[in-house]
Amino acid sequence: MKRNPAVAGTFYEAEADTLKKRIEWCFHHKLGPGKIPEIGDERRLKAAIAPHAGYIYSGPVAAHTYQAIAADGFPETFIILCPNHTGMGSGISMMPEGEWITPLGSVKIDEELATELLEASEIIDIDESAHLGEHSCEVHLPFLQYFNQDFKIVPICMWMQDLETAKEIGNAITNASKGKDVLIIASTDFTHYEPAEVAYKNDQKVLEAIISLDENRMYERIYQYNVSMCGYGPVAASIIAARGLGATRGRLLKYATSGDMTGDNSSVVGYASAILE
Structure with missing residues (x-):
């Protein structure tokens, strides 16, 4: 089956040339990493976290994740864990065969x-x-394709995001990925539609737990501070899988909000890029 793009022309540009220019804009933006990296070959990263809003909102923050991935070297396969925004499908939905199409190729x-x-x-x-x-897996592909066309994916969409489900998914990824060249991407935005100062304060508490590789504390803080993070299940599963594959620490690369892009800080969405290594 060919899965055609659902949000080309809305979340990102629909034409290859303008899409490449938009990706370059993300890297060079004042909130971005400032440069386009060269491809490395260390392959230390086990997992990465990136936002999934439209590129004009979260693209510069997401570029920090993709700078780290490119500099670390591309794996053979990305397992992309995303939340379910549409309500379609089962609790944990995988597309096990076929290809995904974007303006930059398949x-x-x-x-x-x-x-x-x-x-x-x-x-x-x-x-x-x-x-x-669903947009929250798709939007990561053009960033990856900009650097490399020779990789595969396994897309998993999580409607069920409780801790027990995340543990099962994380452990399954660990068991299936050992001995393989795999990197996990957890797709999430953080606080939704709160004042910028509230979003920053609460999101930092959750991010502290994430970079400590502590999924239990992450859930505790989400509940304690009522953080409207949409992809907490994918992040928790990624923490568990990354730890099982040898990760010992996390690093926050960048945090910003939609208000940093639009100038309206009254009701923002929080975006973060992080890596687990």
Whole structure:
């Protein structure tokens, strides 16, 4: 199956040339990393966290994640964990075969790894419907394709985001990924539609738990401070999987809000880029 882009022309540009220019704008923006990195070959990273709003809002923050990924070197496969915004599909939905199309080309699904993940967990379902209109996996692909066309993905969409579910998904990823060249991307935005000072204060408390690789404390702080983070399940699963694959620390690369882009700080969305290594 070919999964055609759902948000090209809205979240990012629909034409290849203008999309590449937008990605370069993200890197050179004052909130971005300031330069476009060269591709490295260390491959130390186990997981990364990136936002998924429209590029004009969260693209410069997301560019910090992709700078780190590019500088570290591309894996063979990205497992992309995203929340379910559409309500379509099952609790945990995987698209196990086919390819995803963007204006920059196509990306194939790693069917072998997808099969092993399905065997490693009883709660992951084969369900393409959750992915057809979902933006929070798709928006990461053009950033990756800008640097490299030779990689595969396994997209997993999480409607169920409780801690027990995240633990099962994280452990399944660990078991299926050992001995393979894999990097996990957790797709999330942080506080939604609060004043900027509230978003910053509460999001920092959650981010402290994330970079400490402490998924339990992350959930505690989300509940304690009522943080409207949309992809907490994907982040928790990524922490668990990354730790199982040898990660010992996290690093926050950049935090900003939509208010930093628009100038309106009365009601913002928080964005963060981080890596687990």
